Amino acid sequence: MTEPLLIGAMVRTLGAYPSGWRHPGAHRDPARDAEVLRRIAAAGEAAGLDYLFFGDWLATGPDLEFRDPYLLARIDPVSAVLYLAGITSRIGLIATVNTTYADPYTTARSLASLDVLTGGRAGVNLVTGAEPRAAGNHGRDAHADNDTRYDRAEEFVTALRRLWDSWDEDAWIADAARGVLIDADRLRAANLEGAHVRVTGPLNVARPPQGRIPIVHAGTSPRSRALAATEADLALIASPTLADAVATRRGLREIAAASGRSPESLRVIAPVLPVVADTRAEAHRIVARLLALVPLAEASQVARPGFPPNRTVAALADALGVPADDPLRDADFDAAVGTAEALRLGERGAALIERVAHIAGLGIGADAVLTWRHLVAAHAVPAAFVVGDAAAVADHFETWRDEGAADGFNVLSAFQPAQFEAFVQLAAPELRRRGLLRAPDDDATTLRDRLRVTSRVDA
Numbered sequence: 050m051t052e053p054l055l056i057g058a059m060v061r062t063l064g065a066y067p068s069g070w071r072h073p074g075a076h077r078d079p080a081r082d083a084e085v086l087r088r089i090a091a092a093g094e095a096a097g098l099d100y101l102f103f104g105d106w107l108a109t110g111p112d113l114e115f116r117d118p119y120l121l122a123r124i125d126p127v128s129a130v131l132y133l134a135g136i137t138s139r140i141g142l143i144a145t146v147n148t149t150y151a152d153p154y155t156t157a158r159s160l161a162s163l164d165v166l167t168g169g170r171a172g173v174n175l176v177t178g179a180e181p182r183a184a185g186n187h188g189r190d191a192h193a194d195n196d197t198r199y200d201r202a203e204e205f206v207t208a209l210r211r212l213w214d215s216w217d218e219d220a221w222i223a224d225a226a227r228g229v230l231i232d233a234d235r236l237r238a239a240n241l242e243g244a245h246v247r248v249t250g251p252l253n254v255a256r257p258p259q260g261r262i263p264i265v266h267a268g269t270s271p272r273s274r275a276l277a278a279t280e281a282d283l284a285l286i287a288s289p290t291l292a293d294a295v296a297t298r299r300g301l302r303e304i305a306a307a308s309g310r311s312p313e314s315l316r317v318i319a320p321v322l323p324v325v326a327d328t329r330a331e332a333h334r335i336v337a338r339l340l341a342l343v344p345l346a347e348a349s350q351v352a353r354p355g356f357p358p359n360r361t362v363a364a365l366a367d368a369l370g371v372p373a374d375d376p377l378r379d380a381d382f383d384a385a386v387g388t389a390e391a392l393r394l395g396e397r398g399a400a401l402i403e404r405v406a407h408i409a410g411l412g413i414g415a416d417a418v419l420t421w422r423h424l425v426a427a428h429a430v431p432a433a434f435v436v437g438d439a440a441a442v443a444d445h446f447e448t449w450r451d452e453g454a455a456d457g458f459n460v461l462s463a464f465q466p467a468q469f470e471a472f473v474q475l476a477a478p479e480l481r482r483r484g485l486l487r488a489p490d491d492d493a494t495t496l497r498d499r500l501r502v503t504s505r506v507d508a
């Protein structure tokens with residue numbers, strides 16, 4: 050039998066689709082994040098998911114309200130995983146740390162602490178950050194360029210490994226009779242003198258149960274891929290299509306092999322945004338509603354700071370190359386898209402209409418009527434929706450696995466907690482039935498056991 054996939058939840062309490070928080074019943078108050086974090090953790094653990102993953106973003110601003118509302122205000126990832134450490138017992142806990150701004154000693158220490166506290170369930174996602182405003186929040190004049198960020202990230206990884214290796218496994222003797230607590234010969238300094246990172250060590254936390262805590266990396270540039278392929282246990286990719294994911298995974302594995310490492314030791318994780326319901330029609334209705342809830346350029350929105358300019362029918366027409374004098378540009382958002390108008394949207398318009406039919410069941414002349422609102426929203430806010438019943442969602446996972454596109458998935462939820470709970474209640478049993486998800490009582494105890502990769506051996 051083939052091995053199960055690695056399946057984790059990418060937790061965004063305000064929902065991963067920008068209008069998700071507006072859905073009836075959705076969590077929308079970050080001051081009450083504790084409650085929804087507990088529900089997500091309980092559901093994920095009961096379903097046997099491999100990990101809960103928390104991203105990070107080191108700045109905020111009104112523009113995020115429309116693009117990525119979940120980034121506006123949230124619990125920082127290390128606090129989130131520490132909070133959940135005490136109320137979970139099996140699931141892995143992965144926190145994102147930004148290597149451009151974080152201090153390696155503090156990071157090694159807090160992650161080792163998490164690993165000790167959880168009996169080996171800690172993981173760290175290292176990112177270099179793409180948000181220029183982070184600089185101003187950390188006393189810098191500007192966000193460093195890509196090369197500088199990755200130079201520092203590489204040294205950061207070395208620092209973490211050396212610090213986690215400070216204590217040999219048998220350094221702690223605790224011989225009460227002889228009065229010898231440690232074997233000082235088995236405690237070593239880190240002594241890293243890099244261009245960006247300097248740290249002496251040793252680390253003042255006992256050796257983490259996993260030894261070297263699993264490293265995740267998420268990025269897209271060539272330097273990012275090199276870092277993921279040579280240093281990470283898990284590489285998070287952002288591929289929108291199966292073909293792109295296959296090529297990206299192959300490329301990462303080639304770099305891994307060229308660096309002298311077994312490609313099998315690198316797990317490639319793709320994102321997925323499942324909308325699963327008992328029936329395909331019900332799942333379609335959820336997506337149609339999410340599209341209808343995307344704020345468009347109406348009087349109540351346009352005057353607001355950070356409102357995106359692409360949320361008009363005219364902007365959609367421009368993007369699709371419709372002539373400037375075509376009257377369809379003045380269509381009301383809630384008017385149905387007509388057959389003649391659809392033809393004037395050209396090939397790319399046809400592809401967009403087909404996509405909306407696929408994810409939301411809406412069509413021209415169909416029972417569920419396609420309006421300009423749906424089209425503008427689907428164009429302005431694209432998402433990796435996989436929509437349908439449990440079998441349809443499991444088919445997606447299985448196809449991507451069989452085609453060599455991914456070793457696992459980060460499951461995003463359009464809104465919380467209902468969409469994540471729908472995933473674990475409906476899709477997880479089907480995934481397990483097909484051998485794609487582990488049994489909840491699987492005997493893997495550490496995150497590294499779940500990843501089925503051994504630790505990287507180097508200095």
Ligand SMILES: Cc1cc2nc3c(=O)[nH]c(=O)nc-3n(C[C@H](O)[C@H](O)[C@H](O)COP(=O)(O)O)c2cc1C
Pocket residue numbers: 103104105106107145147176177178179180195267268269270271272273274285286287320
């Ligand atoms: C799946 C995925 C998840 C990411 N999560 C985060 C995150 O939580 N925080 C962050 O600052 N950047 C995150 N990034 C962004 C990367 O850190 C990176 O800065 C961005 O993709 C630009 O690519 P580059 O760093 O390779 O230039 C993520 C990227 C991907 C592909």
